[in-house]
Amino acid sequence: MARITELDVNGSRRRLDADPDRTLLSxxxxxxxxxxxxxxxxxxxxxxxxxxxxxxxxxxxxxxVGSVAGKRIVTIEGLAPEGKLHPVQEAFLDAGAMQCGWxxxxxxxxxxxxxxxxxNPSEAEIVSGMNGHICRCGTYPQVVSAIRSAAxxxxxx
Amino acid sequence: xxxxxxxxxxLGGGIVVVLIADDSDAQEAGGGARRGTREPxxxxxxxxxxxxxxxxxxxxxxxxxxxxxxxxxxxxAVAEELRMPVGSIRMIMGDTALTPFDMGTFGSMTTPxxxxxxxxxxxxxREMLIDLASQKWMVERxxxxxxxxxxxxxxxxxxxxxxxxxxxxxxxxxxxxxxTPATEWKIAGTSVPKVNGREIVTxxxxxxxxxxxxxxxxxxxxxxxxxxxxLSSLDSSAAQAMAGVKVVRDGDFVGVTAPDPxxxxxxxxxxxxxxxxxTAETNARDVYTYFKKTSRDGDQSxxxxxxxxxxxxxxxxxxxxxxxxxxxxxxxxxxTGTQRPFGVRSExxxxxxxxxxxxxxxxxxxxxxxxxKHTGEAAYEAxxxxxxxxxxxxxxxxxxxxxxxxxxxxxxxxxxxAKIDPDGTITDWExxxxxxxxxxxxxxxxxxxxxxxxxxSKSPLRQSSYRGLxxxxxxxxxxSYMDELAHAAKMxxxxxxLKNAKNERLRGVIEAAAAKFDxxxxxxxxxxxxxxxxxxxxxxxxxxxxxxxxxxxxVKVVRVVEAFECxxxxxxxxxxxxxxxxxxxxxxxxxxxxxxxxxxxxxxxRLSRYRVPRFxxxxxxxxxxxxxxxxxxxGAGETPIVGIAPAVGNAIxxxxxxxxxxxxxxxxxxxx
Numbered sequence: 001m002a003r004i005t006e007l008d009v010n011g012s013r014r015r016l017d018a019d020p021d022r023t024l025l026s027x028x029x030x031x032x033x034x035x036x037x038x039x040x041x042x043x044x045x046x047x048x049x050x051x052x053x054x055x056x057x058x059x060x061x062x063x064x065v066g067s068v069a070g071k072r073i074v075t076i077e078g079l080a081p082e083g084k085l086h087p088v089q090e091a092f093l094d095a096g097a098m099q100c101g102w103x104x105x106x107x108x109x110x111x112x113x114x115x116x117x118x119x120n121p122s123e124a125e126i127v128s129g130m131n132g133h134i135c136r137c138g139t140y141p142q143v144v145s146a147i148r149s150a151a152x153x154x155x156x157x
Numbered sequence: 158x159x160x161x162x163x164x165x166x167x168l169g170g171g172i173v174v175v176l177i178a179d180d181s182d183a184q185e186a187g188g189g190a191r192r193g194t195r196e197p198x199x200x201x202x203x204x205x206x207x208x209x210x211x212x213x214x215x216x217x218x219x220x221x222x223x224x225x226x227x228x229x230x231x232x233x234a235v236a237e238e239l240r241m242p243v244g245s246i247r248m249i250m251g252d253t254a255l256t257p258f259d260m261g262t263f264g265s266m267t268t269p270x271x272x273x274x275x276x277x278x279x280x281x282x283r284e285m286l287i288d289l290a291s292q293k294w295m296v297e298r299x300x301x302x303x304x305x306x307x308x309x310x311x312x313x314x315x316x317x318x319x320x321x322x323x324x325x326x327x328x329x330x331x332x333x334x335x336x337t338p339a340t341e342w343k344i345a346g347t348s349v350p351k352v353n354g355r356e357i358v359t360x361x362x363x364x365x366x367x368x369x370x371x372x373x374x375x376x377x378x379x380x381x382x383x384x385x386x387x388l389s390s391l392d393s394s395a396a397q398a399m400a401g402v403k404v405v406r407d408g409d410f411v412g413v414t415a416p417d418p419x420x421x422x423x424x425x426x427x428x429x430x431x432x433x434x435x436t437a438e439t440n441a442r443d444v445y446t447y448f449k450k451t452s453r454d455g456d457q458s459x460x461x462x463x464x465x466x467x468x469x470x471x472x473x474x475x476x477x478x479x480x481x482x483x484x485x486x487x488x489x490x491x492x493t494g495t496q497r498p499f500g501v502r503s504e505x506x507x508x509x510x511x512x513x514x515x516x517x518x519x520x521x522x523x524x525x526x527x528x529x530k531h532t533g534e535a536a537y538e539a540x541x542x543x544x545x546x547x548x549x550x551x552x553x554x555x556x557x558x559x560x561x562x563x564x565x566x567x568x569x570x571x572x573x574x575a576k577i578d579p580d581g582t583i584t585d586w587e588x589x590x591x592x593x594x595x596x597x598x599x600x601x602x603x604x605x606x607x608x609x610x611x612x613x614s615k616s617p618l619r620q621s622s623y624r625g626l627x628x629x630x631x632x633x634x635x636x637s638y639m640d641e642l643a644h645a646a647k648m649x650x651x652x653x654x655l656k657n658a659k660n661e662r663l664r665g666v667i668e669a670a671a672a673k674f675d676x677x678x679x680x681x682x683x684x685x686x687x688x689x690x691x692x693x694x695x696x697x698x699x700x701x702x703x704x705x706x707x708x709x710x711x712v713k714v715v716r717v718v719e720a721f722e723c724x725x726x727x728x729x730x731x732x733x734x735x736x737x738x739x740x741x742x743x744x745x746x747x748x749x750x751x752x753x754x755x756x757x758x759x760x761x762x763r764l765s766r767y768r769v770p771r772f773x774x775x776x777x778x779x780x781x782x783x784x785x786x787x788x789x790x791x792g793a794g795e796t797p798i799v800g801i802a803p804a805v806g807n808a809i810x811x812x813x814x815x816x817x818x819x820x821x822x823x824x825x826x827x828x829x
């Protein structure tokens with residue numbers, strides 16, 4: 001397969017030169033210096049590496065970069081263009097839904113993806129929709145309330 | 158390299174307050190031992206604070222931020238005493254060249270010790286500002302007030318910078334002007350949000366894992382296939398032939414560096430090593446007899462004692478260990494996520510035989526620790542590789558490395574026995590903790606005859622601190638056994654505890670938790686159970702009530718109420734998050750977390766094999782915070798974790814009649 005020389009990331013075309021078999025996580029962090037996307041386990045168990053691919057929350061540690069050429073990739077850095085926070089980011093701040101913050105970018109993008117699929121999720125739907133995300137600090141209750149309040153305000157991705 | 162002295166000079170004029178440590182504000186410290194520290198308790202500078210000529214306030218502390226929100230609470234301390242907005246304060250933390258020496262961020266000591274010290278430094282700065290205003294305006298000190306970052310007297314008012322401009326004042330203090338009492342707090346005691354929350358939600362904060370330096374190379378280290386194995390031969394020719402790769406060997410230490418992480422990974426896999434492995438002395442199943450067999454004090458088993466087992470568990474900080482190391486001649490700078498930046502500086506200084514003054518450790522706010530990041534493994538590896546190749550090196554551990562080569566919460570065996578009078582008074586108490594540790598060993602109940610001992614044993618795994626230390630294991634056993642005694646005495650578990658609890662603060666949390674939970678009106682139904690527990694450690698009192706359901710042996714925790722009291726509340730929201738987060742984390746160790754090992758190998762060193770609590774494990778968690786403005790504030794990062802396991806265990810007994818005497822209690826399901 002041909003090397004990947006261009007990706008659509010956060011609304012701009014980024015030039016690079018990457019083996020298509022590399023993970024998207026590695027390319028984002030190491031080649032494009034988008035370090036808001038976090039490594040947590042490398043096996044799709046914690047979802048700290050979540051990004052949006054064409055609006056769908058996706059684990060970048062399990063995604064080969066060759067599979068996302070030409071697709072719209074949004075990382076946490078692209079969620080607040082020109083410094084205006086996305087309503088889900090605002091909701092996380094308002095709910096204090098973070099402690100150490102390592103899982104937070106992935107949580108936020110997971111929540112944006114969830115609300116994109118389901119604009120008004122019930123608490124049970126939030127729990128099942130977010131269950132792939134690990135927060136070792138245990139901010140789960142605050143994350144659920146942040147997502148509920150973002151949904152109430154009618155947020156769509 | 159800059160030194161603290163240079164840094165103060167570089168800050169320019171203005172006023173500086175230097176505080177000499179005085180721990181008189183600290184609460185009682187609990188029974189825990191101090192772990193892993195070689196430095197004596199410093200009798201020296203503990204904090205300083207600078208107000209620049211432009212009015213900028215910068216405070217300096219050796220404490221670090223690992224998610225417990227110390228950065229926010231310490232900023233509140235300064236804002237409160239300087240009567241200024243939180244947003245105008247810079248807090249420099251955990252940088253060995255810039256901040257005062259600090260033992261480390263552990264033992265829940267930031268709030269009882271550093272927090273009042275920050276307040277003292279700020280209160281003294283406030284008095285200096287009043288002195289300056291009094292001199293400049295030639296008015297009585299009593300006429301001067303400070304509010305919202307402004308100094309005022311009559312019709313005159315000035316920002317801090319207007320008063321400090323052109324000044325070069327340094328004041329060294331041991332005590333300060335009176336601190337603002339908790340009843341008058343305006344900023345302390347309120348729910349100030351995380352001060353750098355915006356950097357977190359935008360992904361802008363640079364954790365150690367994210368840091369790059371010009372010319373950086375990526376390091377990997379060759380680890381043995383099992384603990385204690387030694388290298389017998391190495392063929393590194395294939396790795397050495399790879400473009401940009403350097404192989405570093407120093408005795409049994411073998412590492413590689415490469416210009417990018419992928420090449421480094423390929424290079425480490427290309428190394429052909431032969432190892433001489435050791436025969437394992439024990440494994441996860443047999444370790445409990447091993448603890449007693451290797452006990453320093455011998456095996457104290459007696460037929461009248463009841464035995465409980467505690468498994469080893471892993472911290473799983475979501476940011477694994479990481480470091481970036483850069484040498485400039487024989488001076489070393491390291492960025493690393495550690496709870497003990499000054500301890501890591503000592504480790505590096507000893508390992509490289511250079512003075513501590515030539516080692517600079519910087520600790521960016523880190524992706525959690527939970528007691529698991531006291532040591533400098535990644536820092537030492539990065540520095541070794543960087544020294545060998547003469548370029549800066551980044552060393553990010555993988556999850557598997559973190560769950561193998563870091564350290565674990567100790568496993569243990571705890572034997573307990575007691576005698577009670579017919580009215581439910583406990584008269585005799587005997588408690589033996591093998592290996593797990595002495596923290597929280599002492600019963601908080603009033604008991605006439607007590608024998609409580611910790612017996613160190615040989616540990617087959619590397620073990621050290623974990624959030625709450627052994628207080629979790631000791632409370633699990635004590636409070637489970639209290640439940641056994643209550644049933645033996647045919648008393649309600651709540652009444653039995655209140656019968657034996659004389660300490661008013663302990664009674665306070667028990668009563669608060671029971672009231673909020675509505676313990677007295679709980680209704681039994683098939684498959685449902687209720688449990689209660691209580692405890693004290695590190696200045697904090699905790700009581701927990703849990704409701705669980707059991708379906709086909711699967712335990713689901715439905716509802717938890719936890720009451721916590723640690724003196725005057727510094728930040729209600731952040732305290733609530735510590736309490737609820739500790740309950741969430743504690744559920745893992747209570748029900749399913751355990752490190753499996755055999756043949757000197759960790760068998761479940763990844764998240765697909767090691768289950769941690771997730772969204773769908775969460776009960777409804779309600780916290781009750783008792784705000785005792787008459788008692789100095791104690792820390793809250795640890796003690797709220799100790800109550801959940803026994804409360805759940807007692808609820809399991811209530812539901813099923815099964816007394817589970819091991820942690821975790823239901824790794825898969827209860828045997829039905």
